Amino acid sequence: MEYDVVVVGAGPAGLSAAIRLKQLANDKGQDINVCVLEKASEVGAHILSGAVMDPKALTELIPDWKEKGAPLNTEVKEDKFLFLTQKGARATPNWLLPECFQNHGNYVVRLGEVTQWLGEQAEALGVEIFPGFSAAEVLYDENGAVKGVATGDMGVARDGSETPNYQPGMELHARYTIFAEGSRGQLGRQLIERFKLDQGKDPQSYAIGIKEMWEVDPSQSKPGLVVHTAGWPLDADTYGGSFLYHLDNNLVVVGLVVGLDYANPWLSPYEEFQRYKTHPAIRSTFEGGKRIAYGARSLTAGGLLSLPKLCFPGGVLVGCEAGTLNASRIKGSHAAIKTGALAAEAAFDALAAERSRDELTAYPQAFEKSWLYEELNKSRNFKQWFKKGRTVATVMTGVEQWLLKGKMPWTIHRTKPDHACLQPAAECARIDYPKPDGKLTFDKLSSVFLSNTNHEENQPIHLTLKDASVPVAVNLAKYGGPEARYCPAGVYEFVKTENGEDQLQINAQNCVHCKTCDIKDPTQNIVWVTPQGGEGPVYNGM
Known part of the structure; x- marks a missing residue:
């Protein structure tokens, strides 16, 4: 199957790229064929995030998102940041919170629902979305440029034989391919290695986020309350922290993020999360409630210093596939939407100029001039400070983000992969x-x-x-x-x-x-x- 652009992954980054391509094509009266492959059974089924969402990038992409019914319904009303000991909790005064920990103007969302809505907007513009088809292989042309992807075979038995339900995969060829698989994407990892996209960069750093959704007693429901914690149950040398967000309809989402650069092999992120819920300052929210959902996902958290080169012959990396999450803000969806849109604009201009399978260098150039680059640059040292312990990290985050407003003259590098x-x-x-x-x-x-x-x-x-x-x-x-x-x-x-x-x-x-x-x-x-x-x-x- 031949397309102008193939997008791998129907998350916020991939769908935003597809939407922006179709918007530009419609504005110019041009016809561009765009398809999106999604390995989940339906759009949004594999999406897992906190999530507090900064609507800035969404407003740029779809200015009338409110009128179109985007599911951003719970505006943040109150921020709390707690430092936990095993039995106690110490709140940081709001006036001392750096800008990166302030969420007024943002929304507590269920990102899977936002993604489903983005999928509807994409399809309304003429994007072809194929859920249930996983991209299993990158395809290259005779010059070594990416020419598309192949989906995996279906109906293969454990021993490799073909069952009666066997269906061979299909090849999707494109003039440009946008990779938006999310954190630690299978194909993205191969592309980074093949094209040496991480040459000269710090090793990428990751975390695991473990999350539950609860239906709580109505007396405990406080829609718009956002709580973050640092400290217990993690030790002082382990990067991580928790989130607890109140949605409407008596729903609360709670999770723990643990950096995957931890040293002690006896540590279990899952068990640390379960233990976290027993803290005196936390457990009362859930007593009398019912747990209704669970999930886990890795986060690409190395930030700007670990960001690989974003383009290569025939394709680009966007969103968490590249690693544009802002760990200091605990937010990545706005960055995913922005990078998807920037990549789409570069691809559209190349298609209009009759180009094909070259490097979309206009994309990283536009990224480096964007507000997102500026935002990530301000927090470039955030993760690195934690290798010096929580106390040093807390003090230096305060110095960099509160005192210097992200305009620090130094850069701290990492040398060891997780x-x-x-x-x-x-x-x-x-x-x-x-x-x-x-x-x-x-x-x-x-x-x-x-x-x-x-x-x-x-x-x-x-x-x-x-x-x-x-x-x-x-x-x-x-x-x-x-x-x-x-x-x-x-x-x-x-x-x-x-x-x-x-x-x-x-x-x-x-x-x-x-x-x-x-x-x-x-x-x-x-x-x-x-x-x-x-x-x-x-x-x-x-």
């Missing part, structure tokens, strides 16, 4: 987590059930190992088997064989597509590849 940060298990203190009570805290399997995750069991496992001996010989022997703890869905288990030997069992059907294993595996032996299209979680507006 997977290289784990210390040997024997050198670290074990962490004993309490058993879940089934009311406020829960086990992984009951959580995965709430994520509506489904995979066909008789298909090739999409969590692949370069060397099957490494999990036991290296990960278990040296690091205590950290994959059993960093996975938030119970995918990885070390079990005993009949001969009493250790063996890694991969429960791929549990996978919520967070990509943490692909990022944190200390030997980079685990490679996440896309399963059959339409599979994975169904987040229902998370």
Whole structure:
């Protein structure tokens, strides 16, 4: 199938690119064929974010979004920032909060619903959206430029044979391809390596965000309240913090973000999140309530200093695929929308000039002149300071963001990727987590059930190992088997064989597509590849 532009991923970045392309084409009276591939069963099903949304980029893209019914309904009314100890909480006075932690004028949203709405706007403009089709391979032309993507085969059995439901994948060729897979995209990772897009950049840095949605007692509902915390349950050397956002209709979303550069292999981000909810300043919100949804997703958090080159022959990276999330603001959707629109404008001009499969250099040039670049530049050191401990990070964030307003004359660099940060298990203190009570805290399997995750069991496992001996010989022997703890869905288990030997069992059907294993595996032996299209979680507006 031939298109002018193929977009991989129907998230905020990909859909915004498609919308902007069609807007420009309609304004100029031109016909541009745009298609969007989405691996989820429906648009928005794999979207997971906090989320407090800055509407700036959306207003630029669709100025009349309110009139068109965009689901931004809960405006932020109050900000709270707490530093937690195990039993206590200390609030930061609002006048001391840096601008990056202030949310007035922003909206608490269910980003999956916003994404569904963006999909409707795209289709109304004539964009073709194909949910349930995962892009599994990048295609290159004879000159080495990207010429499109191929979707994965359907109906392949675990042993690689074709079942009666077999359907071969199809090739989609384009003059330009926009990659918007989100954090740690499978194809984006390959493109960064092939075209050396990260040359001269700091190693990318990631975090895992684990989130629940609750229906709380009406007496606890405070629509528009935004609470962030730092400190307990994480130790002073581990990057992370929590969010607790009040929506309307007695809904509250709560989550914990943990930097994947943590050192102690005994740490479990999932268990830390469950423990967080038991804090005296937090638990009262949920007592008498009901947990109704669960999910997890990685975040690309390295910021401007880790941002790869955004264009290459035949294509571009946008949104969290590139890593434009602003970690200091805990926001990425506005950046995704902005980069999608900027990439679309560069692609439209190239198409109008009869160009094809060259480098859209106008896109990174426009990005560097944009308000988004300025915003990311102000927070370029945010993540780096945490490697010096929470106290130093807190003080320097205050100095840079509150005192200097982001205009600091220095830059702090990172040199080590996340997977290289784990210390040997024997050198670290074990962490004993309490058993879940089934009311406020829960086990992984009951959580995965709430994520509506489904995979066909008789298909090739999409969590692949370069060397099957490494999990036991290296990960278990040296690091205590950290994959059993960093996975938030119970995918990885070390079990005993009949001969009493250790063996890694991969429960791929549990996978919520967070990509943490692909990022944190200390030997980079685990490679996440896309399963059959339409599979994975169904987040229902998370």
